[in-house]
Amino acid sequence: MSSTVSTDAPEAGPVTRPDTGGMASRVRRKLATRTASIISIIIALIWTIPTFGLFVSSLRPENDIKTTGWWTFFKHPTMTLDNYNEVVFGTSASSGRLASYFINSLVITVPAVLFSVSLAAMAAYALSQLNFRGRDWIFIGVFALQIVPLQMALIPLLKMLNHYTEWGGGFFAVWFAHTCFGLPLGVFLLHNFMAELPKELFEAARVDGAGPAMTFRRIVIPLITPALASFTIFQFLWIWNDLLIALVFTSGPGSRPLTVRLAELAGTRGNDWQRLTSGAFVSMIIPLIVFLSLQRYFVRGLLAGGVKG
């Protein structure tokens, strides 16, 4: 994998002018780029080996995983998909039953993302383009809520939502919590994008007789699609990967997501190594696909200040 990282590439470094330095400085510069390459390769290796090791392990038979290290795989390669099969489709109490939890994760994530992205976009529109008294104060309030750790909300919110445990097939509470917690960041990010749209656009729409709702649908939404994509990816990854909110607001195998199940398997004192290896990869599939295919939007969102508390 890491062999694709730049290896010895002195010419890829900054172009040196042949007439400014002498022979000595050219050699020194060449050495500097070489050292730089070596250090960066070492870092890249350290960063990839853990995941690579787990991936190799997940393909080894149970007995091998429990008795020898994954690096011995290259001496005696025996491959199997049993771990994946068992952890995903197995139905005995001790097996992962991850297929079911996978669906829970989807059922939690998709609606929560839909709710929070739509409501955040609407609120951001009001705060950036409509005029009303107290607008700036409300924006400052929403902005300030971003720094509040969600731990501050958990205890009272759980008490409030306790009456609605049956709603939405047991998922209502967790949707509600994720939607609320995603709003401050979403409103802030989308507001920043919308505030930069040219004023003339809105003037023109008004002159043409379009009301705010139509302007929102026909002009704002198409123009901020990249920002919406960024925030959608954030929310998606965040909700899919979340453990804390899922622990607090869901209960039982009927509604708990993959992360909770994996944490459970990890807590069984190492008897489930083979399930853990494959289980971890099953939980990573969706976020990795989302991430790799939409990395551009993700990075853009990060640069715009999109970091969730």
Added chain:
Amino acid sequence: MDYDFSEDVAKIWPALMFMAGFVVVVGALMFVLDILPRWGRHKERLQAMGFLGPALVLLCLGLLYPLIRTVYLSFFNADGSSFIGVDNYTWIFTNDDTLLMLRNTLFWVVCVPLLSTGFGLLYAVLVDKARGEGIAKSLIFLPMAISLVGASIIWKFIYAYREADQEQIGLLNQILIWLGGKPQQFLSTSPGNTFYMIVMLVWIQAGFAMVILSAAIKAIPAEIVEAARLDGANPWQMFWRVTMPSIRPAVVVVTVTITIATLKVFDIVRTSTGGQFKSSVLAFEMYTQAFRSYDDGKGSALAVLLFVLVIPVVVYQARQLRHRTEIR
């Protein structure tokens, strides 16, 4: 061994119903707002409330009210029935276990931002303009897509321990043995376990730091770099005299963001050690008190403490960045 999908279909229907309901309600709201302008005075205010209202209601119900309520609860006993003043807070600062937990939190908050920003910056500088930069960056960045639970499992395998007479299955212990050492129980000996878990979070956050800092480095005007090079600056001088001053605001933002994320670290501790072996941290203790021991008072007090610790960090960032704009 065979999984039956039909049992799970029942879970999907309510979700679809709620989503359909949501779309219908929002659509109806849009329709009402569309015909609203013909209704005369106060229309702009009504319009705004139509767009802002739902989010505002949710923020008040889901964040603002719980926030106030948590502060209030922190002065009450476990079930909220009697007022006990600041007892919950004195408990945090006088009990041995909680003091240990605060010490661990301090280790985390000092190490993770420093190391993540350090590695991220080093890597961003090293691969800048190098061949294969995109792939090189993706490798470091990828852990950001993985859940903290998944990351903990990945590292559990690195740290795995077997008795010295058995063959090791964890890479780190195997390396120790190759070097002639003895296998260590990395995750169950304090205070080392805190640092081994810190490594996991650094592994994740360095990618974030690298992306932001790399973008900042690329935004340095080419003339400045060229001028420094013509003056004969070596890479070392180049970094400290040109790169560092230019990307300072980005470094502040990255460090502050990682600090706040580190204060709230929960998943890693819960998955790796379960808070055992003296490895608990603030956010983990908050969860345990509130949702395992059902002590709302102590849980709330810990949450308030977490909030209080975030504030100076945010203030620092605000002051640093304002200072910066004044200079410009």
